[in-house]
Every structure is written in C-alpha cells, then in structure tokens.
Amino acid sequence: MTIEARYGVPTVALHTDKFDRVVRAVAAQNGMPGLRQAFVPQPVMGKTAAELRAYVDGPDAITKRPVMQEVIEGLTRPFADDDGPAVEFDRSTPRLVAPDTEENLHRLFLDNDWTDKLPIVLPTEERVAAMLAATRRKPDEVVGRMRPTHFREAWEYTVEKVAVNAVMAGAVPAYFPVILALAATGVSARGSSSSSLATMAVVNGPVRHEIGMNVGTGALGPHNHANATIGRAYGLLSQNLQGGSTPGITYMGSMGNNYAYNSVTFGENEERSPWEPFHVQHGFRPGDSAVSVFTGCRSTAFTLGLREKHWREHVRNMFRGMDPHTPPTLLLDPITARQFVDRGGFLKKDALIDWLYDNARMPAGEYWDYQLVQNYIYPRATFGEEPWASKLKAAPDEPIPMFRREDIHVVVVGGETNGYWRIMGCAYQKTLPVDAWR
C-alpha cells in the first residue's frame, strides 16, 4: 500500500487465500478499496521450488483465473471511475444500542461478536454510571487508541467506552482504575496474529489487596473474581474498542488461545518474594499501584523445584523447548524463587536474569533456521541491527544466546502449596500506573 499510494508505483500485492477477507478489509480501511491483489494457496512456507512454481502457473486461489493474468492485469488494467480521486468520509459509532428485550440484546451482542461467547452483563446506563463513579476521569475523556495488528487502523476510545466493556465482563466498580490502566496501555489483548497470541497482565502495589486480587494459591485462575473479571474486561475492551476480533476479518489466529479468556491476569506475590517487585524494577515506588502487560503468550514450560544436582541442566532444557523468537518470563512460586536464591546464590533478581541469559543458548545454525527467527529476526540481523548482526557471525555449531538479556523477566506468584514454576514465552511491553486512573 505504501509503494502504491505514497510512491506512485503501480503495485500488485500477493497473498495466500486464507487472508483474502482481511487484506481486502485492510486495503479498504486504508482508503484503497481498489488495491490490486492476487491470491495463491496457503501455505507458501515449506513448499519446494517446484511446488511454488505450480502456484505461479496455476489459478488465483480466489478468482480461479490464472494467477499471472491477475498479476499482469493488476499492473496494466485501467481503473474504473469508482477507483478515482481522494475523498474523505466519516464513520460513527452510536452511543446506544436500539432498545430491545434482554434476550434479544444478549443475542445481538453475541451475533455482533461483541462478547467472548460467554454470557455477559448487559451494559445498562445505570450499571455504566456506577462504573464511571469509580474514577475521577470524565466519561468523554479519550483513554487511548488500539488496533489488532500493525497494519490496521487504530480506533479511539473514551472512559465511558471502557466502562461499558468492564460492565460486560462482570467487573465491579472498584476494579475500574486497573481496567482503565490496561486500556491506556494501547496494547491489544486481541492481537490478530496467525500465531494465536494472548496477553498477560501483572498487577503490583497496594491495589492488589484493596480490590481483593489473588496473588497466592490459584492466582492464575479461575478462582478469584477480581483476577477473572479484570482480565476478561481487558479482552472484551480490546476486541470491541479496536474494531473487532472476528475470525477471518480481524482475527487470524490459526488455533486460537485459551489464555485469551482472561489474559493471564494476576497480582504478583510481592510479600513472599525474595526480590523487589516487578513494578519497582520498572521505575515505580513500592507504594505505587501499577499494571504491566506482556504480549505473545503462547508457549509455557513447567517443572517442579530445582534439584540440587542437575537444576542448571533442567532450566537449560526448558529454554531449549521454547521458540527462540519469543523471550521468557519466569513465573515462580515463592518456594522456587527462594530455591533460586539458595541453589544459585541469586540474591538479586538481576543476578538470576544474568544467569538465565548466559545459559539460554543453542547452536547458531539451529537458531537461525527457526521459521520465526527467519521471519522476524534474520532480516533485522542482515540490516545490521544488534545484537543479531553479531550473532550472525557465529559458526553454525557455536552456542549463541537465544534471547536478549533485556527481554528476560521474572515474576513471583503462587501460594506455596508446592514449588511448581513455569516459563511463559511472552514479550514485556510496558508498565502503567493505576493510581492515575482512580
């Protein structure tokens, strides 16, 4: 779209057929509904040269006309009049839904893909007003903008719009400042990636106890109203405020992701952690309340405790089971956190992260051959971006770090019923204050 519109070069965009609706929608929302596009079968990945030549020689996967005919005509066929000059037009979202019975409204919300397919609380004016009373912010104040992918337009939303989604999720007003802070991140919990990613939200500071969040036994769910509904609200507000999360149009996750039901939302167990809280690591005071968001939650490794003889090998093995494109965040029960102190001498969280960085390694040849590394890291390495450019110089059998040190994180959570712990593959995005939204 950039080459066509900004640089004036006639262009045809090639896609796989599974993406026909989404790419046409993106082109239209970018003001180019007439953008010329052609479609080959999915997948391209892993096909031989001969198989891909058959794609070139074969029909367009959507129109069934020869794909090269679509390409050549796309570059040479003049536009009809309706593909004409630049114009601007508005779209609007009404404040209210047309009055109806409760049964019909529930059906409408379900049919419009405004829910996560579980029952919701209807956002009546009374309920939304009660939610709004939990913040000093004005209902029409803009909170932020959000979009499901890099290429899509960002939609805007107000405090009232966030409140509507908080009510739908079953949240109570006391939770609203945390939900507003999540909305203010602008980080979508309904990313459209075909990898089926979800988010994780970690709450720190006094607000955890003020609103009864669970940081101990069963914190990751489903056993606490605040954890459950704040996380659900984050998902609902994401899909509705960014303009949808509908499979085939605004959501392309191939398998979907159960983590998305409540965005892995919990409080850190600061009181039982041997280290400083996560938000303090990121510039907040211990008495501040804050929420941190992580994206790309797909992979999880787990084990029990740290064995005296081979704990180092066991941790390395866990890393080697993860895709190196997605960095690790360790979710440690307090028992295991103290074991890392006792076994490894990691009195500071930073010391543990240093060790993890040094020990999460794999041979360079294997690293660079991962498909996601090829897609997202190798191009940046070839463009000279560090640290990947230096990694590219390693011999194929040389062990190289799987992750950047700054991408490795540690959070303490759990009720010490045992020393189970997990590595969540996810990328830390940002930490925002909750207090600013009270």
Add this chain to the structure above:
Amino acid sequence: MGAHDTRTVLNPVGFPPKITRKALAPRLDTLHGKTVYLVDCRFDDSDVFLEQMQAWFAEHMPAVKTVVKPISSVYLNDDPATWEEIRARGHAAIVGVGH
C-alpha cells in the same frame, strides 16, 4: 421486569478513524520493456516463491526485466530506501507473499 420489557444499553464499540480515500497509481499501458520489482517481504519462504515468478517472466514475457528485491528489514518496518529505489529504477512492483 418482564421478559418482553425493553432495555436500553450502551454500545461497546470504539470509534473508527475517518477514512481518507487515496488515489492509486496510474496503470501501465504495457509491461513490455519495463522493469518490474518483485519485492520479497521476507516472510515464510516468499523469496523462493518470487524466484519462481521471476522464472515465469523470463519464460513467458522475456521483454520484461524483473528484479527480486528483499525489503531491508522485517515487514513491520517502513523501508523508504527500497521504495525510493523502486520508484527511481522501476515501473511497477509485485509485493509478496504476505499472509
């Protein structure tokens, strides 16, 4: 409240931006004698695919000069140097293979 009583509820959907329709580039009269850039978005073996498309042009439309050009980084980043090169040295572009 009865099952047939109506209720008024708020719409949960955010506010989309205005759409500004953009004019597309004029099409070429012919590709004969022209340079077409095959832009590799560096995603899921798209390089292998575009090499096959280049071979197709060589066999079926030899008067078309094709240049396979990988973008400079990942597709998430803008790449003005590549776009400028295509505008300066090319007449048309085929970009692929996106999802």
